[in-house]
Amino acid sequence: MSLPKVNExxxxxxxxxxxxxxxxxxxxxxxxxxxxxxxxxxRLINITRVPRAPFYIEGVINLRGSIIPIINLxxxxxxxxxxxxxxxxxxxxxIDNIKAxxxxxxxxxxxRLDVANIVEDNQFFSPINTxxxxxxxxxxxxxxxxxxxxxxxxxxxx
Amino acid sequence: MELDMTKYLDVFxxxxxxxxxxxxxxxxxxxxxxGETSGLNEIFRSAHTLKGMSSTMGFDQLADLTHHMENxxxxxxxxRMVANSRVVDVLxxxxxxxxxxxxxxxxxxxxxxxxxxxxxxxxxxxxxxxxTAALETVQPEETVEQKELTPTSSSQDMVYNDYDISVLKExxxxxxxxxxMKIGIAPNSMMKAxxxxxxxxxxxxxxxxxKSNPSAQELDEGKYDDxxxxxxxxxxxxxxxxxxxxxxxxxxxxxxxxxxxxxxxxPEPTTLSAPQAEISPAEEQAxxxxxxxxxxxxxxxxxxxxxxxxxxxxxxxxxxxxLEQIGSIYKLGELNNTIEQINRITSDLQSVVMKxxxxxxxxxxxxxxxxxxxxxxxxxxxVDFYIEGKETELDxxxxxxxxxxxxxxxxxxxxxxxxxxxxxxxxxxPRQSKLYLRARxxxxxxxxxxxxxxDGINPNKVRARAVKNGLLSTLExxxxxxxxxxxxxxxxxxxxxxxxxxxxxxxxxxxxxxxxIEAMNGEIIVESRPGLGSLFKIKLPLTLAIIQAMxxxxxxxxxxxxxTSVDETTMISPHDIKNIQGQEFISLRGSxxxxxxxxxxxxxxxxxxxxxxxxxxxxxxxxxxxGLVVDTLIGQQEIVIKNLGKILNGIxxxxxxxxxxxxxxxxxxxxxxxx
Numbered sequence: 001m002s003l004p005k006v007n008e009x010x011x012x013x014x015x016x017x018x019x020x021x022x023x024x025x026x027x028x029x030x031x032x033x034x035x036x037x038x039x040x041x042x043r044l045i046n047i048t049r050v051p052r053a054p055f056y057i058e059g060v061i062n063l064r065g066s067i068i069p070i071i072n073l074x075x076x077x078x079x080x081x082x083x084x085x086x087x088x089x090x091x092x093x094x095i096d097n098i099k100a101x102x103x104x105x106x107x108x109x110x111x112r113l114d115v116a117n118i119v120e121d122n123q124f125f126s127p128i129n130t131x132x133x134x135x136x137x138x139x140x141x142x143x144x145x146x147x148x149x150x151x152x153x154x155x156x157x158x
Numbered sequence: 159m160e161l162d163m164t165k166y167l168d169v170f171x172x173x174x175x176x177x178x179x180x181x182x183x184x185x186x187x188x189x190x191x192x193g194e195t196s197g198l199n200e201i202f203r204s205a206h207t208l209k210g211m212s213s214t215m216g217f218d219q220l221a222d223l224t225h226h227m228e229n230x231x232x233x234x235x236x237x238r239m240v241a242n243s244r245v246v247d248v249l250x251x252x253x254x255x256x257x258x259x260x261x262x263x264x265x266x267x268x269x270x271x272x273x274x275x276x277x278x279x280x281x282x283x284x285x286x287x288x289x290t291a292a293l294e295t296v297q298p299e300e301t302v303e304q305k306e307l308t309p310t311s312s313s314q315d316m317v318y319n320d321y322d323i324s325v326l327k328e329x330x331x332x333x334x335x336x337x338x339m340k341i342g343i344a345p346n347s348m349m350k351a352x353x354x355x356x357x358x359x360x361x362x363x364x365x366x367x368x369k370s371n372p373s374a375q376e377l378d379e380g381k382y383d384d385x386x387x388x389x390x391x392x393x394x395x396x397x398x399x400x401x402x403x404x405x406x407x408x409x410x411x412x413x414x415x416x417x418x419x420x421x422x423x424x425p426e427p428t429t430l431s432a433p434q435a436e437i438s439p440a441e442e443q444a445x446x447x448x449x450x451x452x453x454x455x456x457x458x459x460x461x462x463x464x465x466x467x468x469x470x471x472x473x474x475x476x477x478x479x480x481l482e483q484i485g486s487i488y489k490l491g492e493l494n495n496t497i498e499q500i501n502r503i504t505s506d507l508q509s510v511v512m513k514x515x516x517x518x519x520x521x522x523x524x525x526x527x528x529x530x531x532x533x534x535x536x537x538x539x540x541v542d543f544y545i546e547g548k549e550t551e552l553d554x555x556x557x558x559x560x561x562x563x564x565x566x567x568x569x570x571x572x573x574x575x576x577x578x579x580x581x582x583x584x585x586x587x588p589r590q591s592k593l594y595l596r597a598r599x600x601x602x603x604x605x606x607x608x609x610x611x612x613d614g615i616n617p618n619k620v621r622a623r624a625v626k627n628g629l630l631s632t633l634e635x636x637x638x639x640x641x642x643x644x645x646x647x648x649x650x651x652x653x654x655x656x657x658x659x660x661x662x663x664x665x666x667x668x669x670x671x672x673x674x675i676e677a678m679n680g681e682i683i684v685e686s687r688p689g690l691g692s693l694f695k696i697k698l699p700l701t702l703a704i705i706q707a708m709x710x711x712x713x714x715x716x717x718x719x720x721x722t723s724v725d726e727t728t729m730i731s732p733h734d735i736k737n738i739q740g741q742e743f744i745s746l747r748g749s750x751x752x753x754x755x756x757x758x759x760x761x762x763x764x765x766x767x768x769x770x771x772x773x774x775x776x777x778x779x780x781x782x783x784x785g786l787v788v789d790t791l792i793g794q795q796e797i798v799i800k801n802l803g804k805i806l807n808g809i810x811x812x813x814x815x816x817x818x819x820x821x822x823x824x825x826x827x828x829x830x831x832x833x
Contacts, residue, residue, distance in 0.1 A: 048823040049715065050802075051760035052809050060802065060815060062823050065469045067815045069805045098804050156805045 017115040022091065023144060024104035027079035030144045031104075032113070032137070037093040037149045041107055044088045058103060061090070068092060070101045071152070093149050100153060113137055118146060131155060166352050167263075170215050172458075173348055174260045177204040181253050182528045185246060189531070192241040195234075202231045207348055208256070210407055214352055220259050223273045226280045227252050233284060248279050250528075316371045316387050318422045325368060326389070326419035334365070334391040339403075340413035342385040347408045351380035357409060360402045365392025385412060461554065464515055468703065471504070471511050472798045472817065478504050479819030512701060516551040519597050519606075522561045523548045526568060526595060533572050540579045540590045541572060550597040552604055553701030559678055560606070560698070563671040567608045567694050568595065570667060575612035575692055585689075587611070599700075606696040615686035617643045624649075644684050648672040676780075676830060678702060679722045703799055707816075707826065709792035710775060712757045713765070716824045717788075718797055718816055723829035725776040725783060727791055732772065744774070744785055751776065753785040754833055759811065765789070777829045784833065799826060 021032035022041070047059040047070055056076035060067050070090065074082040082088075087106040092099060120135040132155065134148040181204050184197045205228045212220035227249065233239040255276055316338075326336055343353050354377040361367055370377060370388040377386055392399065403411050478500055485497045523545050534541040552560075576591040583589055594609040617640040624630045624646050635643070648668045675682045679699050686692040699705060699722070707718035708727070728746065735753060736743045742753040753774070757764050774785040797816040802809070813828035 046822045048815075048825065050806060050809065050812065050825065051762075052811060053806055057806065060806070060823050062817050062821055065473045065800075065817065067800050067802055067817075067823060069803060100803075100805055153805070 018112045019115050020110065020112050021146070022110055023108045024089070024091065025106050025108060026073050026077070026104055027082070030108065030142055031073075032111075032144045032146050033091070033093070033102075033149050034146075035110060037095055039092045039094050039099065042090045042092065043086075044084055044090055044103070061101070063092060063099075066099065068099050068101050069156075070103055071156070073102050073104070095150055095153050098153055098157070100156065111139070113139065113146075166215065166349065169349070170211055171260060171264050173211065174208060174256075177208050178253060178257050178260065179524055180204050181256075182250075183524060185249055185253065186527050186531060188241050189243075189246045192246075195237070198231065198235050198241075202228065202235050203346075205231055207346070211348055213407055214349055214356075217259070217263060219273055220256065220263075223252060223255060223259075223277060226277045230280050230284050239284075245283060248276070248283060250532075252276055252280070316369065316389070318369070322369055322389075323419050323422050326391070326417065326422070329368075329391045330419055334393055335396055336417040336419065337390045337392070337396060338387070338413070338415055338417045339390055339411060340385055340387050341403065342410045342412040343382075344408040345384045349380075350382065351378055353406065353409050354378065354380070354382070354386065356406050357403055360399060360406070361388075361390055361392075364394045364399055365390055389417060459514075464511075468511055468515070468798075471508050472800075474504050475508060475798070476817055476819060476821060480821070483819070512553070512704065515553050515555075515701070515703070517554050517557050518548065519550045519552055519557065519560075519604075520548040522557055522564065523595060523597070525561075526565070529565070530568060530572065530593065533569065537572060538578055539572060539576050541576060542590050542592050544592065544594045545596075546594065547597040550599055550604060552698070553703060555702040556604070556678060556698055556700070559674065559702075563674045563696070564595070564606065564608070566667060566671050568593070571608060571610040571612065571692075571694075575610040575614070577613055602700055604698045604700060606698065607693060608696075609691065609693040611691040614688040614690055614692045615644050615647065615684065616688050617686075620644065620646055644686050647684065648682070679705060679720055704796060705799060707795055707797045708775060709795050709824075710756070710773075710788040711790045711792060712760065712788055713762055715760070715762070716792065716818065717756070717760070718795070718824055718826045719775060719777065719786075719829065720813070720826065721794065723777045723779070725778055728774050728776065728785075730772050730774055731770060735772075746776065746785070749783070751783050751785045753787060755787045756827075757787075757789075759786075759832055779829055779833070797826070 020035040022035055022038055023030055023032045025031070042063075045061055047061055049059045050057060050069075053059075053069075056072050058070040058072040058075075060069050062068075072082065074080070082103070082105065084103075089104050089107045090101045091104060091107070092101040094100075118135040118137045132148050132152045134146040134151075137144050137146060181201060184201045184204070187197045188194065188201065205224050209221050209224035209228060212218075212224065230239075230245070230249070234241055234245070239245065255273060329336060341357055343350055347353060358367060358374070358377075367374070368389045368391055370386060372382050372386060376382060400411055400414060403409060478497075481497050481500065485494045527543055527545070530541060530543045571593055576593065577585065577587075579589045582591060592611045594607065596605075596607045596609070598605050620643050621630075621635040621638075624643070625632050625635050629646065629649055630638075638646075648671070672682055675696055675698070679702065681697045683695050684692060685695065706721040708721055708724050709716060709718055711717070730744055734744050736745070743750050744753055745751075755764060773788050773791050775788055775791070776783060776785055778784070799814045800816060801807075802812065802815055806812075811828055811832035813826040815823050815825050818824050
């Protein structure tokens with residue numbers, strides 16, 4: 001095995017690739033999602049409960065005439081209960097014309113991350129939904145969990 | 159440079175489909191009355207256009223097949239042959255093949271298969287005939303008509319400016335040939351833009367087009383009559399280029415001469431404006447009309463844009479509601495007047511948008527005659543098929559859904575309803591059976607009927623089958639009236655055909671039709687006269703996008719119940735409720751209704767302590783009635799239905815959402831799946 005495998009080569013090539021993310025808080029921990037899927041970030045507006053929907057669907061909102069389902073990550077990830085206050089935000093994202101939103105405790109900002117520094121190992125996240133977690137990253141002294149919005153939509157649709 | 163045809167592909171496909179449709183329907187007419195040659199011209203023209211379009215697009219096999227069809231059609235048109243059933247059958251086969259080929263092209267599969275079999279048949283028919291009618295010389299060549307261009311009398315002379323002339327003088331100095339060309343296009347050409355593109359392509363292989371009239375952009379959009387002019391410079395052999403231009407289908411070089419830039423003059427500004435001023439409005443109008451004879455101006459619009467427009471209008475209506483609320487609080491006369499105006503305009507706007515979304519049901523109906531012809535032939539039945547009211551307009555949301563159920567009903571009628579000609583003779587009925595498909599408006603509904611003069615539904619046969627299939631006990635079956643029995647054919651797991659055929663009847667038939675129609679908020683009933691025929695009546699809303707709904711609340715949530723599911727609303731007191739084995743019932747004018755609490759159905763904690771007055775909405779699910787307990791009734795309202803989206807689709811009991819006047823979302827209940 002003297003020659004490196006093709007995919008190892010590819011991995012080396014992407015080492016200095018950057019990804020832009022929006023960072024936010026959920027029950028004290030910091031999370032990030034890729035900015036390219038995000039359409040807008042809003043203050044909390046009236047949510048209509050949808051009976052018989054999955055337990056973590058908080059409801060739907062009216063976004064300029066479109067109905068957008070809201071995913072409550074506190075409930076989905078089985079985190080401590082959420083208090084909605086003036087820092088609560090709704091992050092609306094869309095992939096291929098399908099839109100959804102997540103409620104977060106607060107948005108901490110936009111930043112660029114080195115893709116190479118993302119540790120794609122989610123075996124530590126047994127209590128929470130591991131399939132939508134892309135990995136973890138350490139930025140200075142902050143530890144962030146990176147969520148995969150595309151997978152999140154996929155799992156919702158199927 | 160690759161000749162980029164992709165941007166014309168959509169146009170090509172759409173127009174081809176239209177021509178195939180027209181071929182199908184005209185050929186059906188021809189089959190009915192073979193002596194009638196007026197339809198033949200249409201058929202011939204469609205085939206001809208198809209040929210031209212497909213050869214332009216480089217779909218040679220398509221062009222080849224249509225070419226051979228055309229040859230045969232020419233014989234028919236000239237009266238040298240009669241459209242007997244063999245000829246018609248082959249032509250139908252050709253149309254099917256064309257359909258398959260265009261479908262293949264649409265899917266990006268350009269290898270459109272081999273048609274030598276059909277071409278051979280077409281040729282044998284034609285040749286076989288030619289032998290018998292020996293004296294006629296066959297003159298099927300299409301080129302006469304195709305290339306014969308109406309000579310254009312007056313040319314709009316090209317206007318040169320200083321810049322043009324200096325460019326041309328420069329070109330002459332450099333030894334270029336300068337040519338003026340007038341290029342004609344067959345007046346009935348379907349693809350003017352493509353033709354112009356091809357002309358330019360040929361020219362620019364060897365030189366440059368300096369100027370054109372109309373402008374290159376207008377030519378690219380096909381905005382010209384039957385000719386255009388251009389000034390061309392090149393250094394090479396002009397003759398070969400001319401020849402190449404004449405080879406393009408539907409294109410002909412009308413004029414071509416060398417241009418001397420020195421002789422060109424810039425027109426005086428006065429001469430430019432003067433002729434324009436002389437044209438009287440009437441003349442202008444006449445000129446305009448002659449350009450576009452009897453054509454309605456239409457645009458093809460992407461459905462998505464219409465949906466978008468609909469959404470925006472919905473928003474507008476919502477904010478109009480807000481405005482009204484504000485107006486009623488502040489009671490400003492001026493404001494209220496304006497609001498009234500806005501009110502009128504928005505409701506007009508809404509109805510205009512609704513109308514824009516309406517399409518004639520023709521779109522759906524047109525595919526049936528051909529299918530019925532084939533099916534009747536296959537099953538050995540002689541069917542005369544009548545369509546009435548195909549101009550009836552429906553929202554496209556309904557149009558998209560109604561095709562399959564209708565197809566099923568028609569197939570059913572032919573397969574199960576109508577008797578064979580022999581059987582009909584034996585019964586003393588006319589040999590040919592009749593099948594009607596009708597559509598008409600009535601109020602806010604559309605009625606579609608499928609009627610046949612066949613055997614009808616035999617109630618006793620249905621009774622026996624229902625008992626046999628375990629739908630009813632013998633006792634129950636005897637109790638039901640013939641009418642009620644007829645409705646049993648819509649139950650799942652029911653088929654009266656003794657033999658299961660692959661056309662209809664595997665027990666998954668009418669129940670699917672019924673559920674599909676109910677999903678559209680419609681109704682279906684059947685009336686049958688045994689031995690004389692049956693009539694399936696479908697009632698549909700004009701649109702699925704706007705419905706009437708009863709607005710109700712439970713605790714602090716508001717829900718909309720489609721009015722089509724609501725029978726009535728009533729108020730009861732707690733002691734009207736009877737509790738039998740844990741299930742609550744009320745008696746309403748003699749019938750006993752089970753009572754369900756909406757709060758429980760939408761997963762809300764139940765109210766503690768029943769109020770004195772209990773509001774009940776009586777709804778029906780199929781033939782079953784149920785009382786739905788709500789907290790308050792807000793009233794009846796016209797609502798614009800919104801989809802909940804892919805993520806929340808298919809939640810039982812929820813049909814969609816609406817945006818209420820205050821901007822909040824309310825859910826629409828789906829009674830069929832709520833309980």
